[in-house]
Amino acid sequence: MASTPSSLSAVQLRAYFALTEVAGLLKHAVEQQLRDVGDLSWVQFQLLARLGLDSATGSERMTDLADGVVYSRSGLTYQAGLLEKAGLVTRAPSADDDRGVTVSITGAGRDRLATVMPGHVEVIRRQLFEPLSAKDTDALADLLVPVRDHMRAAPPRSATPRRRRES
Amino acid sequence: MASTPSSLSAVQLRAYFALTEVAGLLKHAVEQQLRDVGDLSWVQFQLLARLGLDSATGSERMTDLADGVVYSRSGLTYQAGLLEKAGLVTRAPSADDDRGVTVSITGAGRDRLATVMPGHVEVIRRQLFEPLSAKDTDALADLLVPVRDHMRAAPPRSATPRRRRES
DNA sequence: TATTGTTATACTCTATAACTATA
């Protein structure tokens, strides 16, 4: 209930800075590996991984992808175009909704993912998990998963421009 | 001792994805606030914060800044140039080493930081810390600080191009 | 010879706004 203080506690600052630094360094290391081994950017990898690993069908609609990866629509169109040109995904009109576009990972896309994964995993393990015990890893996941869900719930949604309640 | 497996455990994946998503969403939200309120990019804010909050003197050398923020030299030169043009920092030859350049935050720089901080803190609190208890926050910091130190220790240093051991 | 920092350059990424087509 107490009114929110206007600065963070020392512990909060430690946690915040550590989080951003870890994420930044990790992203940097991963990007280098992805670029070297698979000629993929971080975002492109995320899109492929979502299609090839998370999705059961290997397909998703543009809007869902944009939401998932935190992206503007046009940005996603751009990246999807690159991936399509590289033969890693295809785009086709959605079956149910003629406005929609369904993106699907191709065989070549899965191959590329397979090419990249071992080194990717290796980087993550060395950089992120080496200093963490199994118990630590568990704890970390249990802390961060609720935070992610909380962030996703209160949506600074990236895609759609808000516009409502003009009186 | 066991040879490293070629994929991550389910828990590791959960932790890894949650970490990157949280960091990504957080950065996104913060960037918007910084841009709206203080006309600062994420990196520019990090540089100012490092000078104004972390450093006792308000000054640091270019190389140290580049290392701290994970940055190429030329990228830092570019950003430092922007900050200088905006009057938020100054650059002067280092006292001890004539090759070096010392960057110092100005009064205007500290003002800008002060302008931006309340909203910044608010975003962090709402997005990141709202779902975390004090104990959770403690635990998170204790988990991530060692990881950060580990990453910094095994340096995929960004700045200097490696070149050594050519036989 | 190695290091510090800048410059020139080229490229990638991202967002905004305008537009088309379908619901």
Next chain:
DNA sequence: TATAGTTATAGAGTATAACAATA
């Protein structure tokens, strides 16, 4: 009228390589 996606465009950020100056 609202939503899905694309296009055009313009700007910011980043890295690489070549360079000058100092250690």
